[in-house]
Amino acid sequence: MPLTLTDKVSALSGVGPKREQALQDLGIFTIDDLLSYYPYRYDDLGERLPSETLDGEKVTFKGVISTPAVVRRYGKRSQTAIGLLVDRENVRVTFFNQPWIAKNLEVGQEVAVYGTYNAAKAALTAIKLVPASIDGLAPIYPVSKAIKAKTIAELVEQAWGQLRGSLPNLVPTALREKYRLLDKNQQVEYSHFPKDKVESKAGRRSAAFEEFFLFQMRLQLIKQADQRFLGEALNYDKKQVADFIQSLPFQLTGAQQRVVDEILADQAAPQHMNRLLQGDVGSGKTVVAAIAMYAAVTAGAQGAIMAPTEILAQQHAKGLAKLFESAGIHLRVELLTSGLKAAQRRQILEDLESGDIDIVVGTHALVQDGVYFHHLGVAVIDEQHRFGVKQRAKLREGGVNPDILAMTATPIPRTLAITAYGEMEVSIIDELPAGRKPIITSQLSNRQYDQAIDLLRAELAKGAQAYVVTPLIEESETLDVQNVTAVYQELQEALPDYTVGLLHGRLPKEDKDVLMAGFANNDVQVLVATTVIEVGVDVPNASIMLILDADRFGLAQLHQLRGRVGRGDRQSYTVLLADPKTDYGKERLAALVQTTDGFELAQRDLELRGSGDILGTKQSGMPDFKVGDPVKDLTMLTIAQEEALKLVRQPDWEQEVDNQALVDKLSTTMAAYRHFD
Template identity: 55%
Template sequence: MKGGSFVALTDSVTVLPGVGPKRESALADLGITTIESLLTHFPFRYQDLRVKALNEIADQEQVTLKGIVAAPPTLARFGRKKSRLNFRLLIDQDVIPVTFFNQPWLKDSIEVEAPVMIYGRFDAARKQLNGIKILGNGKADPMASVYPSNAGIRQKTIQQLVTAAWEQYHDQIQNLIPAPIMRHYRLLDRAQMIHDMHFPKTLNAAQAARRTAKFEEFFRFQMQLQLLKRHDQTQAGTAINFDNSKLQAFIQTLPYELTDAQKRVVNEICADMKRPHRMNRLLQGDVGSGKTVVAAICMYAAITAGFQAALMAPTEILAEQHANNLQALFQDLPVNIVLLTGSTKTAARKQLLPRLADGEVNLIVGTHALIQDGVDYHKLGLVIVDEQHRFGVAQRQALRQKGDQPDVLAMTATPIPRTLAITSYGEMDISIIDELPAGRKPIATRWIKNAQIDSAVQFVLSELAAGHQAYVVTPLIEESEAVDMKNAQAIYERFSAYFAPHYQVGLLHGRMKNDEKDNVMSAFKDNQYQVLVATTVIEVGVDVKNATVMMIYDADHFGLAQLHQLRGRVGRSDQQSYCLLIADPKNKNGVDRMRVMTETNDGFVVSQKDLELRGAGDVFGKKQSGLPEFKVGDPIADITMLSVAQDEAKKLTETPHWQQDPDNASLVAYLKQAESNAYMFD
């Protein structure tokens, strides 16, 4: 209580002196609306303002010098806005010339024979200082904070407001991290952390404060995710009490033994399905790791319990491939499979829908057609979404609402780096297939310069002669003057002439109609084409076991995750397969990507490297980056700390009655205050 009124960190910044409507708006643009958000608007760097002796200063170092003004300042003007202010500074026995450009108003603050501190860049060769700012004639703080700012508000104003907020509100700051966790990781009290983030005495103090600030930010975020996850887990769902003996008998009929990783994830998913709560699980596995078989086992489990299962794929050709594969797996079992896509004829659709609604059909495979109006299910128990990142949240939710809270299993062949798994998917349970089926050989990847293309084409020819097929991928459809990249049309024409008459070449690109694409892809799968020239439209899709070569032109124009997906189109059998990357990278980033691809086949390593090299915004697009925006923590660079924060949040939320523990009172109050979590404390 101050001055007869209560104060709280939730107070508006308008309570501070000098914050009127205009300044309030400028602060809001920076995300600052309350005292709490102002005090956690941390500096992104610091200026070291400690005074140094002349013999300690490196050339062109930014430094603070303290001395006596030795002569009156002189001001020279050049035009209306340009000026140069000169004076001399006596430091012990040395006289140092000081120059300020385009700050003529400083002349009035310089007094002969008065002490002054100047911050600027030191030219050691000329022994002179190019001034940046005058720090006054007294003592300056040894470290100056530099804040994120905008055109509407200056650094100095932010510094003044932070100082005012700290003086009035610092005794309201309470720890959000429980005391045992703070002791274990040797974290600072929250008030000390906030003080030392803004007003550090040394660089070490600033670093210690930043360490605590990062952990607190990660911990708060993970607490919200864990609460969201626990809330989801308490929602009533469908308990699928499958027939385990039938399931085991089906697994015995598979043409190959499951890998240990497949067995592990089948157990995880089936255990979830038996629970009376809603399953929300992500199954991720590298290309060719056997996710479809796992999906088949789980769908059959649902069917043995009298439920229907649905599998939604992003493209018609992928949906058709799934339907054909499942038909072969379930041929001797009471599983009635139908395929429903946008291309399903009206007459066939009219016959199919009543069979689905009355339960005769117990497994349906399709595209977004599965969620259209008029498609009704009898007893939908399990929904599987393939390549889940290609569907929006609304589409996945629409499929879930077709049943009575069915279990949902999302699948992706895009390995998700740990950073994203811990942040974006933290509220989901994650199963990982981290092992390839027996007999699969690692794909041999080679980086080839453009000057070596002839030898690469000869290699493709040798693979064709051995009875195999090849993909040739390029970034562009037609020739472009703006970008010097090989294009699909030109390569198609060149290869058609080169390989004729012994081998046929097909062309596939995104401008084709869906039925044209399907026809070309089907012809390639049937070996009517031995070479398929394509754009990235083949990144996710059909399984052509006979294809052993993936040749990628201008490979440095693709992201690592995309290159890995393209590489995964080959290596689908026990035949040795190859990926040829043709590129002359113009920068280090491009070279690094080529090296990563030639050094590892592990999709999780590739995806983490992609995140590090390009950043989440570039990999996924700014809006779909998947990474939340943190103020101080970097979820890529600080992945270990992020993992620790997740572990601690999980342990705390699993502790009985943790919300009643006085140690956690401030944390509970903070979480209740977060609007999105309010319902979790009902």
């Protein structure tokens, strides 16, 4: 039978169970996967003369071996050297740690050697021997220990030999013509078997667009499905909501008002809301969430807010209760966490199901079995990337499909908003409340620790409070970092006139609660802590933060930590103590000193680190693109999103003949999409 794209890779000659498993570990299950497994770079095997080669360039020299192979050993290491006569010029060629190669090298033999050229020494550090007949670009594939790049290349060649010219186009003809993209068969051929760099670039460009386009099509179908999955039009009381906003002890910023309008419009619509609220640290996202939940309550429904930590959940519960109370609004706000006593938890669950509770605040306990709402109108998820898709879906179960408002204080650059959150509507609070003073950030070396303590002592003398943050809880033999316990003991001696507290993740919950209450009430003036304070701790009187070994933290994490100060009227400071060893470490801290704009920092971090782990591994939803780079190829990614949106908005686009291969490729997503009808 002829080979097809849907056949398993085991259909190819030379692929037994062991090799098939090795391919599957790389994500290659079918022939389609194999042909879409593009090289990540190419070795230029086209031969050149030494006179045509720049210093440090990778090159292939073809010539005649002029001196016998000499093997020198240095313990477990070795080097094998020969002389190679290349067009009357003798080049010294050295193979490292390949002593067996000497048997294949004889004087007078013509060979082609690929390696890195040192022009000053007329020497080539050899990478490999290549067949003398090869001329052009050799594809290099991402591999594992279980399979070689050469094996993948051979399998690709075998599959392509049977399917050449028969691959269907996934990108519609109009788009290929509009953006000068190759058809699928040229794309695959130019990617795997390019004759030159022009062909390889054209192949990669077309493959990257196809990858982005397919991803965006899936997102748009999910988005359409979500919109068709009817929610509930909340007929909220506009006057009561307006009165609540008017009663707030501060005026909403223009950005807050714009976002509130967007959310209220969603809540009043019959379609299910799936909105992401982005706002920098201290921008006032919580009051926006409070307005959304209050609107739901005025419509006879309930509100819920889910936070990633108990500390933040407790803070939300207290803050919301105080906010409504000061506005003269009598709502029942309850806290549901795993730390509750059995009887207390049972009562809250009963009251939640009966409708006696208006707003519930909790952690993951909100999405555990046995939690039922009387009528959940809106679910707010704080620090949304810390929750998985299943947990968000759990909130939608139980008959009514509540509106979802996901919030994050981790500023997400446009690149990631397009990819990780492409199926959500996005609202941005890009304005800080009036009167907020920018936090002054500085960097000192570890040798200036005493100077940093003097700055801290000066702030304490003004009646302010302070954070001191360290990366580790206990001493580590492998990392040269301060540990929280040692710093705590040291500061107790250095600051005898002040109370110093110690907070870390291993403390019992009761001790944490007592300590945080003491810090909030100014009974504790200095809080020595690990990153447990990263999210949500709100003490307006805290005006200075020292971050020890700051180069051990990520840029987004440092920005989150810095956001714990500057929450009151005082001028606030963050001091970064570090001696970064790498350029990346130096640039990261320099960026933090230069700006307090979280979105600017997030974009900078993305440029410095790449897209891999900007939001934190699995929870980010960030796809693992194999060809396209969402940072470098942002324009292409944006165009792919726009074109996918245009296509799915066309009536009966799935019926167009030109789109059939695309529809087949998206069949799994389409099936889920139709299921929602």
